Amino acid sequence: MNNVSHKVSSPFLKPVYSVPGVMATVLLALLPAAICYTWFFGAGFLINLLITSTLGLLLEALVMRARGKPVFFYLGDLSILVTAALLSFALPPGSPWWIATSGIFIACVFGKHVFGGLGHNIFNPAALAYVSLLILFPLQMTGWYLPGSGSYAEAPIDPLSAYGVYTSLQLSFPWLRDFALTPFPVRPDGFATATPLIEYKFAAPSRILMAEPDGFTLWERGARTGWEMLSVSFALGGLFLLWRGIISWHIPFTVVAVVFVLSSLFYQPGQEAIFGSPWLHLFSTSTLIGAFFIATDPASSPSSALGKVIYGALIGIAMYSIRIWGSYLDSVALAILAVNMCSPLIDQLTARTPLGHPSRVKRWLSAWKKTA
Amino acid sequence: MTRLRRSFFITKYFKPWLLRLTGRAGWATTLHALPGGIAPASHKTLSLQQKITRMPSGELGLPAQLILPLRQHLGPDSVPVVSVGDYVYKNQLIAAANGEKGVSLHAPSSGYISSINYALPPINEAHDPERSWQQALNRHHNAIVIDTDGKHAVRPGLLGANVDWRVRSPDELRQAVFDAGICGMGGAGFPTAIKLGASAIKTLIINGAECEPYITADEALMREHAAEVIEGALIIQRICGAQSCVIGIEADKYQAIDAIQGVINQIMSELQPANAGQAGLSLTLIPPIYPSGGEKQLIRIMTGIEVASGKRPVDVGVLCHSVATARAVYKAVSAGEPLTSRITTLTGHALKTAVNVEVMIGTPVSHLLDFAGVQHSQLQRLLVGGPLMGYEASDLDTPVLKTSNCLLAGSELDIAPAVTQSNPHRDCIRCDFCATVCPVKLQPQTLYFAARHQHHDASVENGLFDCIECGACAVVCPSHIPLVNYYREEKAVIRTDNDTAKQAYWQSLFEKHQQRLSVNAIDQQQRKLDKLQHKLEAIAVGEPLTKTPVPPVVAPTTSKSTEQIKQEIEAAVARTRAKKAELQKKNDATQDADK
Numbered sequence: 007m008n009n010v011s012h013k014v015s016s017p018f019l020k021p022v023y024s025v026p027g028v029m030a031t032v033l034l035a036l037l038p039a040a041i042c043y044t045w046f047f048g049a050g051f052l053i054n055l056l057i058t059s060t061l062g063l064l065l066e067a068l069v070m071r072a073r074g075k076p077v078f079f080y081l082g083d084l085s086i087l088v089t090a091a092l093l094s095f096a097l098p099p100g101s102p103w104w105i106a107t108s109g110i111f112i113a114c115v116f117g118k119h120v121f122g123g124l125g126h127n128i129f130n131p132a133a134l135a136y137v138s139l140l141i142l143f144p145l146q147m148t149g150w151y152l153p154g155s156g157s158y159a160e161a162p163i164d165p166l167s168a169y170g171v172y173t174s175l176q177l178s179f180p181w182l183r184d185f186a187l188t189p190f191p192v193r194p195d196g197f198a199t200a201t202p203l204i205e206y207k208f209a210a211p212s213r214i215l216m217a218e219p220d221g222f223t224l225w226e227r228g229a230r231t232g233w234e235m236l237s238v239s240f241a242l243g244g245l246f247l248l249w250r251g252i253i254s255w256h257i258p259f260t261v262v263a264v265v266f267v268l269s270s271l272f273y274q275p276g277q278e279a280i281f282g283s284p285w286l287h288l289f290s291t292s293t294l295i296g297a298f299f300i301a302t303d304p305a306s307s308p309s310s311a312l313g314k315v316i317y318g319a320l321i322g323i324a325m326y327s328i329r330i331w332g333s334y335l336d337s338v339a340l341a342i343l344a345v346n347m348c349s350p351l352i353d354q355l356t357a358r359t360p361l362g363h364p365s366r367v368k369r370w371l372s373a374w375k376k377t378a
Numbered sequence: 379m380t381r382l383r384r385s386f387f388i389t390k391y392f393k394p395w396l397l398r399l400t401g402r403a404g405w406a407t408t409l410h411a412l413p414g415g416i417a418p419a420s421h422k423t424l425s426l427q428q429k430i431t432r433m434p435s436g437e438l439g440l441p442a443q444l445i446l447p448l449r450q451h452l453g454p455d456s457v458p459v460v461s462v463g464d465y466v467y468k469n470q471l472i473a474a475a476n477g478e479k480g481v482s483l484h485a486p487s488s489g490y491i492s493s494i495n496y497a498l499p500p501i502n503e504a505h506d507p508e509r510s511w512q513q514a515l516n517r518h519h520n521a522i523v524i525d526t527d528g529k530h531a532v533r534p535g536l537l538g539a540n541v542d543w544r545v546r547s548p549d550e551l552r553q554a555v556f557d558a559g560i561c562g563m564g565g566a567g568f569p570t571a572i573k574l575g576a577s578a579i580k581t582l583i584i585n586g587a588e589c590e591p592y593i594t595a596d597e598a599l600m601r602e603h604a605a606e607v608i609e610g611a612l613i614i615q616r617i618c619g620a621q622s623c624v625i626g627i628e629a630d631k632y633q634a635i636d637a638i639q640g641v642i643n644q645i646m647s648e649l650q651p652a653n654a655g656q657a658g659l660s661l662t663l664i665p666p667i668y669p670s671g672g673e674k675q676l677i678r679i680m681t682g683i684e685v686a687s688g689k690r691p692v693d694v695g696v697l698c699h700s701v702a703t704a705r706a707v708y709k710a711v712s713a714g715e716p717l718t719s720r721i722t723t724l725t726g727h728a729l730k731t732a733v734n735v736e737v738m739i740g741t742p743v744s745h746l747l748d749f750a751g752v753q754h755s756q757l758q759r760l761l762v763g764g765p766l767m768g769y770e771a772s773d774l775d776t777p778v779l780k781t782s783n784c785l786l787a788g789s790e791l792d793i794a795p796a797v798t799q800s801n802p803h804r805d806c807i808r809c810d811f812c813a814t815v816c817p818v819k820l821q822p823q824t825l826y827f828a829a830r831h832q833h834h835d836a837s838v839e840n841g842l843f844d845c846i847e848c849g850a851c852a853v854v855c856p857s858h859i860p861l862v863n864y865y866r867e868e869k870a871v872i873r874t875d876n877d878t879a880k881q882a883y884w885q886s887l888f889e890k891h892q893q894r895l896s897v898n899a900i901d902q903q904q905r906k907l908d909k910l911q912h913k914l915e916a917i918a919v920g921e922p923l924t925k926t927p928v929p930p931v932v933a934p935t936t937s938k939s940t941e942q943i944k945q946e947i948e949a950a951v952a953r954t955r956a957k958k959a960e961l962q963k964k965n966d967a968t969q970d971a972d973k
Contacts, residue, residue: 015770015862015863015866016761016765016768016769016847016849016862017765017767017794017852017853018761018765018766018768018770018788018793018794019418019591019765019766019792019793019849020793020794021794021853021856021858022418022853022854023811023855023856024856024857024858025807025856025857027856028807028809028856083804085807123805124804124805124807125805125806125807125808251811252809304807304808304810305808309808309813309823309824310813310821357821357840358813358820359819360687360818360819360841360844361413361678361684361687361817361818361819361844362674362684362685362686362688363686363687363844
């Protein structure tokens with residue numbers, strides 16, 4: 007247990023931050039994105055969120071019991087809820103219930119507690135769970151029910167109507183379809199569309215590409231509007247975290263900057279189908295949730311400012327490269343997992359120099375002079 | 379959740395600009411930014427409502443006993459010069475400084491000595507015996523106790539001659555400071571006279587920052603005795619010969635700034651216009667960030683100089699004194715008055731009235747608590763010093779020392795609940811909040827893991843001994859880890875290791891080395907002896923002594939007979955034998971001594 011055996015000494019000032027407070031702030035920052043996601047992609051997100059949160063708390067309690075730690079003390083840090091929320095954003099709304107269940111199991115057990123619990127994980131649990139699911143269940147993980155536009159009239163998943171919610175429930179719990187009075191209108195195996203990037207990647211004329219000229223329509227539920235609004239709400243949440251001082255600017259700024267620079271460099275008008283425009287890379291994909299919420303996971307990212315900049319740049323490069331030249335499409339989670347592995351090394355190489363000591367450059371120079 | 383951590387940009391550029399817009403005093407953007415730092419709620423208005431209450435006039439009477447520890451400073455204990463039963467007058471010397479590095483101790487009031495080896499209760503854990511004077515009390519906690527008689531009698535003629543300090547020599551002034559028993563009154567208690575003896579001082583910084591929450595002793599002092607503080611600063615400037623004297627005050631102490639600025643303006647206007655530029659007396663406002671008042675931190679903010687690890691500021695030509703010390707110097711020099719009283723803040727939400735008092739050194743805290751009206755039901759913890767760097771008073775007899783600038787009777791509004799068995803802290807989530815507030819640019823979370831798992835090498839490598847224990851990291855830690863506790867414990871463990879085990883190890887290596895050296899020396903003599911013996915044998919046989927032929931051109935200048943050579947060699951043999959025997963004897967003696 008974390009208690010101190012020796013006599014308590016200064017400082018005695020009341021602490022200001024707390025782990026539950028930090029986690030609650032992150033959850034608050036995710037709120038606009040949650041509303042936006044539900045509005046555009048149906049109540050399936052809420053169902054996923056409910057499954058992951060409930061099961062997550064349960065699993066966390068079980069694991070803590072098994073590890074012989076006080077259960078409620080550790081449940082109180084709310085970290086599992088953040089993991090559950092981030093995982094729910096990554097899952098396709100309308101995926102069957104066992105996707106969310108196995109996802110939170112992987113995140114909680116293999117992502118977190120195998121390494122020693124909160125703060126000791128070397129990978130981001132949500133990213134790890136997402137990538138595992140993508141490899142285990144590729145079909146379910148890439149079947150997205152896209153909102154609105156004319157060609158999707160057969161999938162009414164409007165979260166505000168009872169019928170839409172019922173459809174979402176039927177998508178998540180397939181056995182509910184047996185009780186349905188009307189025949190179930192959606193055949194999930196029909197679509198294989200994740201983020202719009204997929205379409206660009208294979209340059210296949212598809213429904214999204216057809217919807218693309220419709221442009222950004224704020225008050226209609228279109229796929230493109232949905233993705234862009236979602237990205238904007240993630241950015242808003244990220245800015246809120248920056249303002250509250252929960253995350254530092256280094257990682258999100260570098261990731262966004264590197265992705266922007268790379269996509270601008272490779273962008274050729276008329277060749278959107280191959281490389282995509284910078285706008286598409288930033289706002290029609292999961293770049294922003296990755297940059298603001300997943301890459302900034304403190305446990306799996308380096309601690310010094312320089313280390314964070316290097317880490318962010320590596321993530322940006324990996325993200326863009328996997329998207330364009332790799333075979334996996336949703337590259338954010340993969341890029342973050344890959345760079346998570348480097349973060350202990352980055353941490354060690356970029357450790358700050360305390361005041362009053364020669365700077366790193368000076369130390370290198372003197373070492374070099376000695377060998378020369 | 380208040381915003382405790384400050385970003386560099388806001389503190390350095392945005393806030394001064396905003397302050398100037400609103401017409402308030404702001405600091406200059408040309409100052410150097412302190413890395414890290416926190417801005418906690420200051421709670422300073424609590425004790426600034428009233429003026430300083432002097433003792434023993436008015437409602438604050440004399441305590442029945444004054445307890446004066448022999449070590450209130452960094453350095454050797456003072457030596458008592460009185461014995462039990464003696465009557466002492468106010469300002470009389472009762473314990474003399476132990477050598478150059480000591481500090482003398484004077485009686486704050488008249489009365490009879492009732493004890494000269496009163497055992498103080500241990501004030502705090504021995505975390506860091508080198509840095510903090512209070513730790514040393516754990517080992518040498520002897521104190522002189524005076525039973526006051528209430529007369530407050532001063533022996534006539536005890537005061538020094540009232541000569542203008544401007545005509546006295548710096549050495550004379552320094553002696554006056556030494557005789558007054560002044561040590562740094564800001565916290566560490568470093569003897570002032572030693573600091574003043576440093577040579578090649580360019581800049582004198584008078585520290586009026588007082589960045590810690592709750593403490594207002596320096597602010598009240600500057601507000602009410604600005605002239606004395608400035609005068610003291612000028613005296614210090616004369617002693618150390620600094621070209622410029624800068625007074626650094628946090629920009630949110632408006633009244634103190636006004637008072638000091640007024641006095642400076644007055645002095646400048648009195649000077650001849652030709653000399654005004656040379657006086658080099660100025661006031662600098664610094665951003666109100668904790669811990670900007672730390673010595674090295676203040677120097678970094680005001681001059682940009684980074685004092686190297688393990689060095690003192692005087693090594694880079696900067697001298698730093700607190701305003702309280704400056705005033706004590708003024709009193710010592712101008713009136714010959716020794717340091718027997720200081721201004722202390724009585725504050726905290728467990729007190730009925732929070733106030734600044736000028737108390738005698740040695741006053742038990744119970745006396746002050748009675749004066750301020752403590753509500754014992756609300757008293758959570760009684761701290762001497764501020765909530766960030768103070769220590770817990772072990773009992774109500776704990777005396778006010780030369781370094782005690784605050785007495786904080788904390789209720790649960792002020793004091794965090796301690797981390798205990800029933801209230802454990804959470805695991806580190808590596809959020810880096812601690813790294814962003816560290817004023818020394820350490821990586822507290824790395825240090826925490828090293829310290830917690832007692833990886834001594836890793837701790838030292840990560841700068842454990844650069845930590846100034848300001849506590850900023852522990853305050854912002856969302857997991858509520860008592861980081862400074864871990865660091866202190868690790869420091870103590872490493873120091874103990876260095877003291878005993880490592881010392882023994884190095885000592886043994888050194889002894890072995892010495893022994894090897896002596897054995898080598900004996901062998902060398904033996905070889906010499908063998909060679910000489912060989913030569914003697916050769917002579918006896920009649921062989922030539924040198925194998926190489928003597929060059930024929932140069933004729934041998936000295937022609938020794940074989941007999942002479944033989945005699946010389948025998949003499950050499952005798953000498954070498956004697957030397958060998960001597961070395962052998964010496965070696966045996968040291969080995970015996972070792973056994």
